[in-house]
Amino acid sequence: MKQIDYKNIIQISDFINCAPNKYIKSIINDWLLIQDLDVYKNIDKKEYFNILNCYIKSLKNDECFTPEEIKTLYSQWVDSNYNDYSVYDNLYYIFDIWASWFYYSRPRLKNILKYYELKNNNLLLERNKIKTVLDLGSELGLSSIALSHIYPNAKVYWRPLQFRDNKTFEFTHQIVENFDNILYEPFVENVDIMFANEYFEHYEKPIEHLSYILNQYNPSVIFIHNIFHCDKTIGHFSKYKINNKSTDSKTMKKEFNKYLKIQGYKEHRLFWNNTPSVWIKE
Numbered sequence: 676m677k678q679i680d681y682k683n684i685i686q687i688s689d690f691i692n693c694a695p696n697k698y699i700k701s702i703i704n705d706w707l708l709i710q711d712l713d714v715y716k717n718i719d720k721k722e723y724f725n726i727l728n729c730y731i732k733s734l735k736n737d738e739c740f741t742p743e744e745i746k747t748l749y750s751q752w753v754d755s756n757y758n759d760y761s762v763y764d765n766l767y768y769i770f771d772i773w774a775s776w777f778y779y780s781r782p783r784l785k786n787i788l789k790y791y792e793l794k795n796n797n798l799l800l801e802r803n804k805i806k807t808v809l810d811l812g813s814e815l816g817l818s819s820i821a822l823s824h825i826y827p828n829a830k831v832y833w834r835p836l837q838f839r840d841n842k843t844f845e846f847t848h849q850i851v852e853n854f855d856n857i858l859y860e861p862f863v864e865n866v867d868i869m870f871a872n873e874y875f876e877h878y879e880k881p882i883e884h885l886s887y888i889l890n891q892y893n894p895s896v897i898f899i900h901n902i903f904h905c906d907k908t909i910g911h912f913s914k915y916k917i918n919n920k921s922t923d924s925k926t927m928k929k930e931f932n933k934y935l936k937i938q939g940y941k942e943h944r945l946f947w948n949n950t951p952s953v954w955i956k957e
Contacts, residue, residue, distance in 0.1 A: 707720060799896060879915060
């Protein structure tokens with residue numbers, strides 16, 4: 676795999692506020708370079724960028740344009756009865772990752788940073804005193820880089836989705852290894868902060884996975900946002916399961932939050948529209 680060096684491309688000192696269009700081309704170009712040689716030779720790179728730009732602009736304008744490539748990939752996921760995890764290795768899956776970063780994770784991380792900068796914090800430990808942060812999902816390492824900016828004295832540990840044997844995982848690994856304070860977990864314990872943006876939706880049994888995560892990492896504070904419905908998102912499920920019984924999205928959300936409360940967490944609404952929601956262990 677091509678070695679990636681982003682220290683001179685992404686200015687970590689102001690990464691959250693840096694316009695994504697300043698680094699998207701570098702990331703996408705490198706993403707294309709790691710594809711199989713035949714795929715790389717045959718792809719129209721200009722058209723690839725045009726499709727991505729149209730997709731992002733449609734989301735920004737709240738329009739309903741979805742590239743045919745994404746529709747096909749989503750159909751592949753559904754037709755497999757939500758069991759074909761090769762979708763995470765697809766050339767076009769990065770479109771969904773980028774959209775999630777651009778319109779969901781990045782704004783929520785900016786909200787967190789603004790909360791600290793307003794200096795009206797009486798619930799959370801001062802950010803300069805945070806020592807360990809866990810980033811679930813990581814989104815090509817972009818959210819991990821942002822978290823390392825919010826918490827400059829912390830080690831940021833990133834945990835990918837459950838499917839590690841794919842190009843997305845390897846690509847993320849090469850990006851974040853450029854930063855000394857971002858580490859691939861697997862064995863960190865008792866973290867100060869956990870960030871999870873649309874992560875648990877990629878597990879058919881979210882509460883079962885949440886139980887594992889809480890037991891493994893024992894986070895003091897959780898920043899989280901979940902949307903437990905399929906919404907034609909690659910990797911999401913039409914139905915989720917609790918104790919092997921299918922349940923609707925509304926019940927799933929309710930039971931998920933209930934489980935957090937049982938585990939000793941209390942929800943605090945610190946942000947407009949509760950994005951992200953904040954759970955603090957009592």
